[in-house]
Every structure is written in C-alpha cells, then in structure tokens.
Amino acid sequence: MSQLSTQTVAKPTGRGKRMFNRVLILVILAAIYIWAFAGVETFEIKETAGQISKAILNGIIQPDWDFVPGAEGLIYGLIDTLAISILGTFISAVLTIPFGFWAATRRDKSGFFVTGIGRFVLSFIRVFPEVVLAIIFIKAVGPGSFAGVLALGLHSIGMLGKLFAEEVEAIDHGPKEALIATGANRLQVLVYSVLPQVLPGFISYTLYRFELNVRGASILGIIGAGGIGAPLIFALQSRNWPRVGVILLGIILLVSLIDLISGYFRKKIV
Amino acid sequence: MSQSQTPKKTVPRPPSKLKHYLTAAIILILLVLSYQRTGSSIMDLFNNRDQMGSLIVDMFPPDWAYFKDIIEPMLETIRMAVIGTTFGAIISIPVILLCANNVNRIPWISYPARFVLNLIRTIPELLLAAIFVAIFGLGMIPGIFALTIFSVGIIAKLTYESVEGIDKGPLEAMTAVGANKFQWIAFSIIPQAAAYFVSYVLYTFEVNIRAAAILGLVGAGGIGLYYDSNLGFFNYPRVNTLIIATLVVVLIIDFVSNKLREKLL
Known part of the structure; x- marks a missing residue:
C-alpha cells in the first residue's frame, strides 16, 4: 500500500x-x-530587388552560351576548379594519414594526452575557413590556382583527420595481435593489419571530401585563388546576368556530376 | 602414377590486380594534369617559405585592443546563423514531408522534390550570398537569405533520409485506426523523427556559424568583412585577433551543440 x-x-x-x-x-x-x-x-526591400531577381532568372533561362568555349571561358574555369579540388584533396588525404593515427583514442590510457592534443589541432585547423586560408596563401605564393590548392589541402585536414581517427578507433584488434604474436615489427603490423582495415574508410571519406572541395573550389575565385569563382564575381559585379546564369548552370552541372561519380565509387568501396 | 590420381590441388589464382594498377594510373594522370593545370610548384612554396614565416611572425602578438571593436560584428555573425538556421528549419519541414517516400507515396512528387533539393545543395553558400547581395544590397539580410537556403539543403536532406528509416509499425497503426493525413503525420512520424530533426538543426547551426563568418567577404554582413579589410591593409595582428575570436566562438558553440546532440540521440 x-x-x-x-x-x-x-x-x-x-x-x-x-x-x-x-x-x-x-x-x-x-x-x-x-x-x-x-x-x-x-x-x-529595395525597389530594384524584384527587377534584379527577374533579370537573374532570365539570365538562367537564357544563358550566355558564347561564354562556354574559349580560353577564358566556362569550360576552362570549370576544369581549373576541378584541378584545384583534385590536387587539394590528394594533398590533404596524404597529410591527414598521420593525423588520423595521432588523434585516434588508444587502448592504453597513456595516450589520452596525445589524443587530446591531436584532436585540438584538428579542430583548430577546421575552424579556419578555406577562404581565409586562401587569402593568407595568396599573400605567400601570389594569386592563382596554387593558393587555392594549398588552402583546400590544409583546410580539409581538419575534417578528414577527425573522420580518419574515428575509422582507426573502430578497427578490429584481432589481426594486429595475431601479427604481434608472430613477431612482426611495428611497420609490418601497420601495413598488414591496420592499413587493410582502415583503407576503404579512408578512401570513402576522401571521396566525400572531394565532393565538398569541388564546391569549395568553385568559390575560391571570388578572392582570387583560381577557378570559376573569378569570372562569376566579375559577372555579378558588372551585372551581366546571362553570364551569371551560364556560370551557375556550369557549377551546378559539375558538382552534380562529381557527386554522382564519387557516390558511385563510395557505394562500391564500402 | 598415384600422384596423377589424386585430385589436383589447384591453388586459386589471386584476383587480377589490373584494376588496381589501372585505378592508380588514372589517379596519377589526373594528379599530374591537375598539377600542371593549376600551375602549382612545390619550389614556389619552398622559395616563399620566408614570406610565409614572416606573415605568421607578423601576426604576433595579436591586437588585443581590437577585441572590443569586433564584438558587435561577431554577435551579428551569430545572429545571422541563428536566424538563418531557424528559417531553414521551418522551410525544411514541408520539404522533408515531400521528399520522404514513406510519407509522400506519390513518386512524381517526391522525385522532383529531391531533385530540387539536390540542386540547392550544389550551390556553395558564398555564391548564394553573392547573388543575394546583388539582389538586396549589402548587409545582414542577404546573409540570412543565403544561410536559410543553405540550411534547407542540409537539414531536409539529412532528415528525410532519417524519416525513411523510421519504424513502419506506428505508421500502419495510425492508418489502421483511420487517422487522417495530419493525424497520421503528427502521431506516427513526428514523434519518431523529432529527435533527428533537432539534432540535424543543431548540426546545421554549427556549420552555419562557420559559413556566416566568411559571408562578409562578399558583403553579406558579419565578421567576414573585417577579415577582408584587415588583410587588405596588411594588419596581421588584427587578423590574428579575428582568428582567435572566431576560434573561441566556434569551439564554444560546437561544444554546447555537441553536448545537446548527445543528450538528444
């Protein structure tokens, strides 16, 4: 009761x-x-807002097709953008591998401090927007695609490192112990037990980051770091809406295409 | 003789490595082409290391007095992220219901809706901001609009995928008791999807804080404008102050948001 x-x-x-x-x-x-x-x-709302929106829409419906070919045209800019993102992603993937192991929680508690520092470094890198990094690299290596490559390469480490570390934490320790038991040295343990387990995850995340980097690279030109962003900002400033329209279409097409291809490979890998 | 009678032990041939070699070759070619295309040069980076070094040295010590000048734009950045995320979340709700194929069973509505959503997701936020600046002029408003659309892309995409993964039982039960469409959504879908939704909204808020910090570069309000002007005037101690302020705000918001999300899910 x-x-x-x-x-x-x-x-x-x-x-x-x-x-x-x-x-x-x-x-x-x-x-x-x-x-x-x-x-x-x-x-x-400015009186011109409606007019400008209409002009932009018109520009998208009737793009400036003449801008597509040519030495300074759309195709050129898009290939530049793609090249920046490919190289930037590759650099970051290579640089991230040590970070991934650094920031992964170890099974012995002794590594707590090391892991903590690794994680802090990664979040520190993540905080820098790629555009700000690009501005800094422009000061160092001059305006152009290379500054964009370096900016993407450095910025991507922040996110990739976190994902890589999670992948390293999730590995099965059986193979590692088996190899240690057979007397393998540290390098052999790494190559034959750890890498085969983490590699699919690493590649998949790298592809995902590549998708993001294509988007990132398409705006780097706004501050002068190469790619399609520069002609876009010029077109916006000179109110050349048909050209804005065609560049927008180009970016949307490129990003969708890369998403499709990369998504296909990611499904195959995992 | 006896040997030939025993079934041959055929060692399975290792799978062909041709595919791997080909993949590696293609990636290598792409890298070399990209390297040439972008005019990259490791020597350039190496030769300019002094410039890089002096740039970093110039940043110290940070200009602490500048902090009080950037509090207001920093708050403006946070405001833009809060408002943009909120509007994005509100607009996402109908979009989610249209896109999830277990809510909206009409394929010729759900597929076009997803297509539009994917299109939105392809446009980078800075580009959206640049367009809205052209339409509305300088200030916070274009930034808020850009973040709103950007948020819809993230929140709607993540949530509709979660909604498609919810337990079918309650949906069928509500159908069985004769609920109308609104009751069906309110009592079978929302209780299951709400936690995911809130979690993704918080995540988007984190992303938006970072995005809002750079929107100022194209004139859409917030702290980004100050990055641009100080870098333009080579005022590196101030740039350092800006970086530290951004770092602190982002880390605090990430921390709070992460704790809240852990509680939710």
Whole structure:
C-alpha cells in the first residue's frame, strides 16, 4: 500500500521536473530569438530587388552560351576548379594519414594526452575557413590556382583527420595481435593489419571530401585563388546576368556530376 | 602414377590486380594534369617559405585592443546563423514531408522534390550570398537569405533520409485506426523523427556559424568583412585577433551543440 502511494507521488514530481525543463528550454530559446531578431537591421526591400531577381532568372533561362568555349571561358574555369579540388584533396588525404593515427583514442590510457592534443589541432585547423586560408596563401605564393590548392589541402585536414581517427578507433584488434604474436615489427603490423582495415574508410571519406572541395573550389575565385569563382564575381559585379546564369548552370552541372561519380565509387568501396 | 590420381590441388589464382594498377594510373594522370593545370610548384612554396614565416611572425602578438571593436560584428555573425538556421528549419519541414517516400507515396512528387533539393545543395553558400547581395544590397539580410537556403539543403536532406528509416509499425497503426493525413503525420512520424530533426538543426547551426563568418567577404554582413579589410591593409595582428575570436566562438558553440546532440540521440 505504502509502495503504491510512493509511486503515485513520485510520478507527478518526475513530470513536474520535465515540465520545468521544457519551460526552461522554451524561455532560453525565446530569449535567444528575441536577441537575434532585435539586432537585425530594418528590413526594406529595395525597389530594384524584384527587377534584379527577374533579370537573374532570365539570365538562367537564357544563358550566355558564347561564354562556354574559349580560353577564358566556362569550360576552362570549370576544369581549373576541378584541378584545384583534385590536387587539394590528394594533398590533404596524404597529410591527414598521420593525423588520423595521432588523434585516434588508444587502448592504453597513456595516450589520452596525445589524443587530446591531436584532436585540438584538428579542430583548430577546421575552424579556419578555406577562404581565409586562401587569402593568407595568396599573400605567400601570389594569386592563382596554387593558393587555392594549398588552402583546400590544409583546410580539409581538419575534417578528414577527425573522420580518419574515428575509422582507426573502430578497427578490429584481432589481426594486429595475431601479427604481434608472430613477431612482426611495428611497420609490418601497420601495413598488414591496420592499413587493410582502415583503407576503404579512408578512401570513402576522401571521396566525400572531394565532393565538398569541388564546391569549395568553385568559390575560391571570388578572392582570387583560381577557378570559376573569378569570372562569376566579375559577372555579378558588372551585372551581366546571362553570364551569371551560364556560370551557375556550369557549377551546378559539375558538382552534380562529381557527386554522382564519387557516390558511385563510395557505394562500391564500402 | 598415384600422384596423377589424386585430385589436383589447384591453388586459386589471386584476383587480377589490373584494376588496381589501372585505378592508380588514372589517379596519377589526373594528379599530374591537375598539377600542371593549376600551375602549382612545390619550389614556389619552398622559395616563399620566408614570406610565409614572416606573415605568421607578423601576426604576433595579436591586437588585443581590437577585441572590443569586433564584438558587435561577431554577435551579428551569430545572429545571422541563428536566424538563418531557424528559417531553414521551418522551410525544411514541408520539404522533408515531400521528399520522404514513406510519407509522400506519390513518386512524381517526391522525385522532383529531391531533385530540387539536390540542386540547392550544389550551390556553395558564398555564391548564394553573392547573388543575394546583388539582389538586396549589402548587409545582414542577404546573409540570412543565403544561410536559410543553405540550411534547407542540409537539414531536409539529412532528415528525410532519417524519416525513411523510421519504424513502419506506428505508421500502419495510425492508418489502421483511420487517422487522417495530419493525424497520421503528427502521431506516427513526428514523434519518431523529432529527435533527428533537432539534432540535424543543431548540426546545421554549427556549420552555419562557420559559413556566416566568411559571408562578409562578399558583403553579406558579419565578421567576414573585417577579415577582408584587415588583410587588405596588411594588419596581421588584427587578423590574428579575428582568428582567435572566431576560434573561441566556434569551439564554444560546437561544444554546447555537441553536448545537446548527445543528450538528444
């Protein structure tokens, strides 16, 4: 009887606590939103906004096809963009492998400190937007595609390193122990037990990062780091909407195509 | 003689390695072509290492006094991310319902909806911002619009895939008791999908903070404009301050958001 009564008493308090939590969350959310919206400048649509949107839409419907071929044309820019992302992804994949092992949790607790530093370095790299990195590299190697390659190569380490580390953490330790038992040295253990297990994951993540890098490379030109971004920003500034339209179409096509191809290979690998 | 009678032990031939060699060759060719195309040169990087080094040296010590000047644009960046993510989340809801093929069973609606979603996802956020700046002029508004559309791409895509993976039982049960479409969604889909949805919204918020930090480069508000101007004036100590401020904000928000997401899922 007493048990029953405690139960019936206990339940409402639990519910009350949950209600309290919900109200608290709502209050916090409301406060955040009031703060956020209060800071927005007054919203006024310029009279030209409708006109410009219409012009952009028109530009997309009637693209400037003359811009497609040519030495400084769309195809040229897109191939540049692709080249930047291929090279940038490759550099980052190679550089990331040591980071992946560095930031992976070891089974002995002694590595806790090392892992912590590795993770911090990775999140530190991740924080730098690729565009900001590109600006810095432009100062170092001059404007052009190479600065874009370096920016993508460095920026991608942040994300790839995290994913690689997770892959390393998930390996089966059986093969490793078997190899150690047969007297393999550390290099042999790495080559014959660890790498075969992590390689499919590494390749798959690298392909995924490649998809992201194609998007990234297509905007690098905005700040002068090569690729299709430069003609795009010029077209936007000179209000040449048909050209904006054709470049947009080109980017969408390139990115979709790369997504398709890369997605196909990723499915095959995993 | 006796040897020939025993069945031959045929060692299975190792699978052909031709495919691997070919893949490697193709990748190598692509790399070499890209290397030439981009005009990359390791020597360039090597020769310019002094410049790189001096650039990093110039960044120290950071200009601490500059912190109070960038608090306002930093807050503006966070505001843009909050508002953009929220609008994106709201717009995502109908998009998710249209795209998930266990909610919307009409293929000629769900497939075009997914196609449009994929198209949105191909456009980088900075490019969206550049277009909206052309339409609305400089300021936060184009940034918010760009982040909204960018968020829809992420939230809707991730959530509709989760919705397609939910347990079918409750859906069938609601159908069996004769629920109408709204009741069906409210009582069988939302309870199962809500946690995923909120988790993805938080994740998108993290992504948007990073994105919002650079939108200023094309004039769409936030801290990005300050990166551009300070780098233009070669004011590296200030650039360093900006980097540190961005780092702190991003790390704090990532940490809080990660903790919340762990609690949710």
